[in-house]
Amino acid sequence: MKVKLASNYGFCFGVKRAIKIAEDYKNSSTMGPLIHNQDEINRLQNDFNVGLYTNLSEVKDNDTVIIRTHGIPKDDLKNLRAQKAKIINATCPFVTTPQQIVKKMSKEGYSILIFGDADHPEVKGVQSYGQNQEDVHIILEPKDIDNLTFKKNKIATVAQTTKKKEKYLEIVNALILKNKEVRVFNTICDATFENQDAARDLSKEVDVMIVIGGKNSSNTKQLHSICLENCTDSYLIENENELEERWFSNKNLCGITAGASTPDWIIEQVVEKIKSVN
Secondary structure (H helix, E strand, O other): OEEEEOOOOOOOHHHHHHHHHHHHOOOOEEEOOOOOOHHHHHHHHHHHOOEEEOOHHHOOOOOEEEEOOOOOOHHHHHHHHHOOOEEEEOOOHHHHHHHHHHHHHHHOOOEEEEEOOOOOHHHHHHHOOOOOHHHEEEEOOHHHHHHOOOOOOEEEEEEOOOOOHHHHHHHHHHHHHHOOEEEEOOOOOHHHHHHHHHHHHHHOOOOEEEEEOOOOOHHHHHHHHHHHHHOOOEEEEOOHHHOOHHHHOOOOEEEEEEOOOOOHHHHHHHHHHHHOOO
């Protein structure tokens, strides 16, 4: 089986930075999963004794706590500081940006609209920076705007960093048609653009497409969705153990891309296993 990798794939800047921070702080723990990749989290646990806190009550005074790449809610950060924990902030700078935009625009009297998944940790963190939580709104589709009541006559909007830019444009256009003043901030990460465009291009020329990454990862699921638009035989896996030989029956060329939290060592294992398929 021939294999072709997308021109852009895998670890983004923010994830590389967070992994390096975790490796530099052995015997620490992360507040929530550092990234959306369980295999890499297991590696950090085994090789660097980096543990995992699931809630604030587990933190003791003077513990070293690494803030996850997706960030945490503002009050959680405040409470950590009150517990005298040693805080190492591994929040991706591209995630910190919408946090600060929401804080600033909310203070200036704007209603806030966030394009993203309400249950995603990044979005929860960004949402927490709004001054009036009743006037911070989260949507996934343009039609959802019809169900919103903004408290102000001016709106500021940001997007979850891993969302599709095309969908964000639809939401922005719908907002502009209904509201007099709309401040638009493009907070979708450049690495997301590049990975999505590369996956889209590759999926048009292959017989089967493999997307590698955490199944709870927003950017990985977006990649899979994009690949399916052009290649119906597109599959999302977390590691080589999930590959099924039948996927490659009567296929000649397999394309591979990977989410922003997928390490090279997992990608290499998948590539080698696919190449061995007859």
